[in-house]
Each structure stands twice: as structure tokens, then as C-alpha cells.
Amino acid sequence: MTAPPRRPTQRADRSARSELYLIGGIHAVVDGHAIEVPDGGSRLLVYVALRGGRVDRRQIAGTLWPVGDDARAAGNLRSALWRLRGAGLDLLEGDHSWLAVAEHVVVDVDQVGAWAARLVAGRLEPGDLMPRPGWSDALDLLPAWHDDWVVFERERLRQRMLHALEAMSRELVARNRQAEAVDVAMAAVAAEPLRESAQRVLLEAHLAEGNQIEAHRCFARYRDLARRELGVSPSPELGALLAGYRGVPAGAADRAGMTGRASMTERTAGARERAQEHRVDLVSRSRYPSAPPARQGAAAARSHTGDSSPA
Template structure:
């Protein structure tokens, strides 16, 4: 599992959903997107909401002539409108999301950005709900522009979950802090900072034995999969914690 859906959008907003199989919520109603239109809709949404027509046609239909790619683009736009989905507007030069249309990624990334920038409110201190239908950005799509964006979102979520775990520890919400760190570990099992966030949450709760177990699981995995040892900083922090010296979450290795 990877990224999460945070909160439902207001019904008055048109929303392009890209986490899982693409669909659109328009006027509070869920609208399935025709197969031949999904890639165009996703491409425009992921490119910041506005793209040059020629760039879109060339990126989505690279095999064949420019005229054929332009024809495919016009066809996709026509089919999208024919399905009653009115979230794209176009002219002779560009295609863009209609004003007021957003994406599920916008809400997700705004939440992560507030955590990472230190501007999170109390309402942001929660572990997002994970569901199988929104497990990752456009699953099964292997276009280069999708792969790049998928990795960007994955990295942002990993960092946000680690910060969330630290903030929850400081608020003495240890169970939620452990959940946040475990979500980060599930996204990337070989990420040391995620395992360290989990160990820190256990120590903050007063469970040094659990922290050691978390460390040993990571150590064994790193040895088996990568042939490396955990960092000296992580090991030093664990030794200090085992002797009862509390280390503030997010300050591993500080003495």
C-alpha cells in the first residue's frame, strides 16, 4: 500500500481522481471515464492542469505521424465530452482543467506539504485511511510521465508520514505515531528512516524492547536484501535508548 485519500471533497467541486482507476466526481456524481480518454485526462491533470496540445499529442501517441497524434487527441476530447464529463477546456494551442476543477492528489499533497513545512494544524495530525482502491497513483500504468510522478508522490508521502509520526509522539499519541511509522515501513520496507521513526515511537511510549525488535527486523532485512548494516547513528541511538536515555523523536543519534 502506498498513498492515501485524506478527506472527501465538497460535492460542489469537480474532482479528477487519479489514485486507483481514474474517474471524475462532477456535481457530486461519480462519472466513469471512457478508456480512450483516461490517459489524456491523467496527463493534463499531472502536468499542472495545462499543457500544449502538440506536447500532449506527441507524448500520448508517440508512434505515428503528428497528424495522426493530433487526430487521436481530438477524438479523446470528443469522447470525453460525449460521456458528459466536462472538466477539460481546450483551444487551438492548449488543453487545461476547467476552472474550479481539482484532483485527489491536490488534497493529498497539500496535507503532506503542511507537515513537511512545519505549518500543520491539529487537524492534520492524523493517519490517513488506506484503502486498496487508492493504493497507488494510476496502478498498472508504465508511461514515463506516470512513473516519474508516482515516485515523486511516494517520496513525499514517506517523508510526511515520518514527520507525522514524530509530531504524534510529541503530542503523546503514541499508538497513532506507531501506525504512521508502520505505514511508512509498508510503503518502503528498506527505508532506514522509516524503521527509525517506528523505533523512536516505541521508545517514546516506553517500550524499548519493541524498539529493539523493530531495529532487529530492519537489520536482518538490510543484511539479506542489501548486504549492508544499519547506520552507525541508528545503532548508537538504540544503545542509548536501551539504557533508558530518552531521545526526542526526530533527533536520533543526538546525545
């Protein structure tokens, strides 16, 4: 009879790379093997990983186990460390006063944060403009966790991601990769539809691709959403983006509703007026062939209105 596989109980080889994943579900990879993080140690591991660097043990214990005295909180901390090591997750290091993520451990949140910082700063590395899996999960880190320290880190990562997506879209436009720029900008808009800077890069991507109608539609949807949800209108600068592209004065695009309906109405009215003038001119020439053009038009107008008085 074959013995069941043993669960790793000894400390991992610290010369080997280990990976800790917090985005899209908590798990770790040690020596190429995926290991689930036990419930009794997950909060400790996540807290230290999100704080970064060395974290005071008393701060950890007081934050994670606020009920009871310091001795009890310190005991809970030791118990959580024991559970992690018993599961083969020797991912933390420290001494009697502090804990930190071990140097051989790579944390996905740190990698995403570094990627976002490079994009925002314009210091790109090969592959930074390629689509990354888990964008949507990174925009909502640990959604089922409601601790204050998780909520803060979730919002911080979300803001980093949104800034990175906006910078990425602009960089793609600059490299004449407009279709990819639209996709990235739409990801930012989907994450936060009321974020005007995300809407701006989406408009810029559409305009760079020559799709004015798409840009107008996006602006109209955003304008209606902002008015409905917040009771405000988009900034004049956003309207000027489209107005300037069309070569009309800033603000005129927003006054026209940015849907194209107003400008189309104006063009239609102008065409009708020109057609009416052309018809009057034809009538005047047929009835008064010898009259000068100005008198022909006046005579035709009197004839059209029934006025028979002399000019």
C-alpha cells in the first residue's frame, strides 16, 4: 500500500524562490508547489505582506487580536506563526521584536505596485505594455475582507492601478497602438465610471484612432452618468478636448450636448436656408430674366409673398 504524500513540515529552502499571492485568492508557491494558506495564519501573513518591511510584533498582535491583554495577543501571534510553519510556509522572518516577509519571497502585490510605479514615472521595462492577467482582481484586493487596514491597502492599490492604466493607455497612443489603448482605457473606466481622468484617456484614444463619433458617445454617456449620480457636469476641459479636436471654440461642444445632434441640426437648418435661397433665385430668373440679380431676388420675394407694390 502506497503511503499518502506527506505535507511539507520543515522550513523551506531559503535559497529557493517562494511566491505569495494575495490577488485573486490567498495562496503560496514554495519550491514550485502550490500551498493553501491555513486560516489560522492567513491574517498574519497578509498583514505583514501588505505593510511591507519590518513590522513591530506588538503592533501586529494589537491590530489582529485587539480583544484581551497583550500577553494573550502575543500568544495568538506565536500560534499563527506555528500554523504557517507547520503548513510548510516559512515565509516570514524576524526576531522577538519584529517580523517581515523573508527575502526569498516574492509578493504579487509588490510586483503590481512596482509595475504601476514604472508606468506612471515613464520608466518602462520590456513587457510593461503587455496585458497582465488579474487586472480586475488587483483593482479589488481581498474584497471579502473588511478590516480597516485591508480597506486602506485595497484603495491604495486600486489608485495605483487606475493611474497605471491611464498612463499605459497614453503610452500606447504615443506608440500608435490605438486599439490596445482603447482596451486599457476601457478597463480603467469600467473600474471607476465616474473617474474623469479615465474618461479623458478613453476619449484621447478614440480621437487618436480618428473615431470622433465614438468619442462623442463616450462623452455623452459620462455626462449623463455624472449628472444623474452626482448632479454635476464634466469639467470644461473635458468638453474642450472634443471641441478643440473639431476646431470649434472651447465650450461649444458641451453647449451642443456633445452628441452631435445639435451640430447636425445647425447643418440641416443651414442647408435648408441655402436651398430656399437657391429656389428663390431660380424663380426670380425665370420670371424676371432682364432684371439685375439683386432686383430679381427682391421681385421674386414680393411675388412669393403676394406683394405687388413696385420696388
